[in-house]
Amino acid sequence: MSTDTRLKERGVGDLSEVDESTFTGLAQRHRRELHVHCYRMLGSFEDAEDTVQETFLRAWRRRETFQGRSTFRAWLYRIATNACLDLLAKCRPKPATGGEVLWLQPYPDRLLDELPAGDADAPETIAVARETIELAYLVAVQHLAPRPRAVLILRDVLGWPAKDVAELLGDSVNSVNSALQRARVGMREHLPAERQDWTGDQQDARTRELVRRFTDASVATDVPALAAMLRDDVRSSMPPTPGVYVGRDAVVASWIEDGFDGMTGLRGIPTTVNRQPAVAFYHWQQQENAYLPLTIDVLRVTGGEITEITIFHDDQFPRLGLPERLPADSAQ
Template sequence: MRADMRLEELGVSRLGGSGLGEVDEPAFSGLAERHRRELHVHCYRMLGSFEDAEDTVQETFLRAWRRRETFEGRSTFRAWLYRIATNACLDLLAKCRPEPATGGEVRWLQPYPDRLLDELPAGEADEPETVAVARETIELAYLVAVQHLAPRPRAVLILRDVLGWPAKEVAELLGDSVNSVNSALQRARAGMREHLPAERQDWTGGEEDAGTRELVRRFTDASVATDIDRLTAMLHDDVRCSMPPTPGLYVGRDSVVNNWIDDGFEGMTGLRAVPTSVNRQPAVAFYHWRKREGAYLPLTIDVLRVTGGAITEITTFHDDQFPRLGLPERLPADGTE
């Protein structure tokens, strides 16, 4: 009876032993599409790349359609899709990234726009702990740490700690024993502690407070003015700065500032900024005046992590990310250039 109820959720009253074999492709696509955004976020956590996650969700739907007759209602359709998606991620990692990230740097990291995160189902929105976990585990600091784990412990961590799957179900998905899953989870948690902020309360997590908003405003103004001294005063002693996919991780205030100076940031003119947010973190999109085009064109996006009134991390992304984040492709002249 429980299986029948789950099948009825799909609009399929009786399948016998044929799984979803009697469902036509448009109907099946409609069922699967309901879960696209949450599957995409799941794959994004596994892979760290928005584009790879998109490809993997497409692969998930293709595999699900080809294997539809294997679904017999013993689990929810949603859980069945998560199983397929997780295995698709593991297959991609084995093929394209046989070794996890090292050294605190993830060159394939891409941002995830908040406007798309807002599409996630709100069924558990009334649970504060669930909301906090969802926010913290989409932040860039978490994603970078996850990418330093081997693929299978990574999958265990996300399935157990983020999605809340029981150890038995994770073991069935991975073809492991419950003991192996529990052991992998312990290793994964230990690995995360090596790369996450020292204290959990150091995370941006939750809504930005007035102090954070004011700090971001001052950072924006100082950046547009290319005022190195003002920017330096806002940085934490051990601030970290990276610009994936460009190699290089700069740690410490002096290292970060010297890199800015070496790159010719000091004295740069013709900048404008647009505030935004990605990965549930404050971000600033910068545009640079191009006289030939008569407009400000995309330059970079800075995603900030703020701790204790100081900027503790700046992750900068290139202009190719602007369209995905829903940012303008250009800003008109303002009469000052």
């Protein structure tokens, strides 16, 4: 039963008749999808969390403005989008000149599994949901100006009609259509040319085998073996650390410069993040008698080669539901 059906069954003409506890229960049913929407807009899990809280606060304070002309869900999306735009107007810097997005954070697959199924049997729906949560898409979106970004996400990801987007933004349909075209051009500038070059099936047997070999070679700090898995134009970044390395030689040189080839005592656990294959690495700490979190390497795989590595620091492990330590006798 939808939220709007529940409202009608209670005979509620507007939300001003609903107490705070009931309102919270109605709104919470949409929390995960609103959080993912804000995450696409902002690129930061933490900022998305704060913005959803702000959305619910604004919705409660302005509940009398909901008169049932749109669905309750659409009304919340309107508030969430405007909350994101307000945040972007206040404090969001532009991406760095190298193309990296320093505030980028990973999104746990276990939380993405909480999203409503929707039209789960439609291949195109499944593909859009997966591709638009991948890091390559998130990074490209962050290069767009805020309003075209909102238009792109509302139109191409959520499938809103142009007139509804225009109403949300207080703009004309022509302006929305123009912004959408600009946004699509901007996305093409920051995404690989072909769709298949920026997305991959993490369940594909060849991808799983590549991840296994990447994990084994990393634990052994076998740089030549790792280099052989990289495509010539591979990219590597480690937000929030500035800098992006482009090309196999540059990426390998950065590993050697950081002393990776001399490391020992690594363990790796294959996982998934943002619907992409990833490996959580742990490093032996003698004083703790355990392997402690080190980094999470999120991979983009194309045609059996690694085309992008986004590395996140150990502070992301708890959010991703990864173990806080591995015992001394753990096997890879």
